[in-house]
Amino acid sequence: MTTSIKIDFVSDVSCPWCVIGLRGLQQALANLGPEVQADIHFQPFELNPAMVAEGQDMGEHIAEKYGSSPEQMAQSREMIRARGAELGFTFDMQQRGRIYNTFDAHRLLHWAGLEGRQQPLKEALFKAYFTDGQDPSSHAVLLRLVKEVGLDVVAGAQILATDAYGADVRELEQFYQGQGISSVPAIIINDRHLISGGQAPEVFEQALRQIIASN
Numbered sequence: 486m487t488t489s490i491k492i493d494f495v496s497d498v499s500c501p502w503c504v505i506g507l508r509g510l511q512q513a514l515a516n517l518g519p520e521v522q523a524d525i526h527f528q529p530f531e532l533n534p535a536m537v538a539e540g541q542d543m544g545e546h547i548a549e550k551y552g553s554s555p556e557q558m559a560q561s562r563e564m565i566r567a568r569g570a571e572l573g574f575t576f577d578m579q580q581r582g583r584i585y586n587t588f589d590a591h592r593l594l595h596w597a598g599l600e601g602r603q604q605p606l607k608e609a610l611f612k613a614y615f616t617d618g619q620d621p622s623s624h625a626v627l628l629r630l631v632k633e634v635g636l637d638v639v640a641g642a643q644i645l646a647t648d649a650y651g652a653d654v655r656e657l658e659q660f661y662q663g664q665g666i667s668s669v670p671a672i673i674i675n676d677r678h679l680i681s682g683g684q685a686p687e688v689f690e691q692a693l694r695q696i697i698a699s700n
Contacts, residue, residue, distance in 0.1 A: 505683035580618025
């Protein structure tokens with residue numbers, strides 16, 4: 486028997502642990518196979534909503550925001566790189582030197598959800614930033630990814646040229662913040678069960694099995 490579940494994956498494009506969490510969740514779902522049919526919706530969260538257009542140096546940003554030393558930053562980068570590699574994702578730390586504003590990326594993700602192409606765009610954004618070191622606030626980068634995942638480039642350009650879906654994104658961000666979400670990834674199952682952080686596949690699998698059993 487197959488159990489259908491709704492998954493709201495609250496995350497930001499510039500969050501490495503969101504990549505790890507998504508990959509872990511996907512592996513857990515693959516392990517469960519036909520036991521579960523998951524309907525995944527990517528919900529917006531901005532780690533740095535006030536980030537300036539030109540972005541900020543990564544080391545400078547992390548030191549200011551978290552007070553991390555260079556040694557702590559290097560340790561964290563290696564942990565993220567290794568976790569990504571275990572899950573088949575390449576974090577190229579040499580490529581990614583800046584933090585950028587992600588609001589326009591979230592607007593396009595909202596639109597992609599309406600067009601049934603949200604997950605491919607989300608994964609393309611993760612790769613562009615974390616593997617290829619590209620700027621996810623750049624309209625040229627965003628439109629290239631729109632084309633890559635089979636969305637209409639003209640429609641995408643029109644969205645970026647206006648404030649389309651901006652109010653929708655802000656409303657969703659405020660909703661999840663109002664629900665107590667202050668860090669990401671936050672994975673909400675069936676509007677009731679919360680799994681926080683970039684968990685390992687086995688943690689997701691165990692949690693999903695418990696949720697399925699309790700339904």
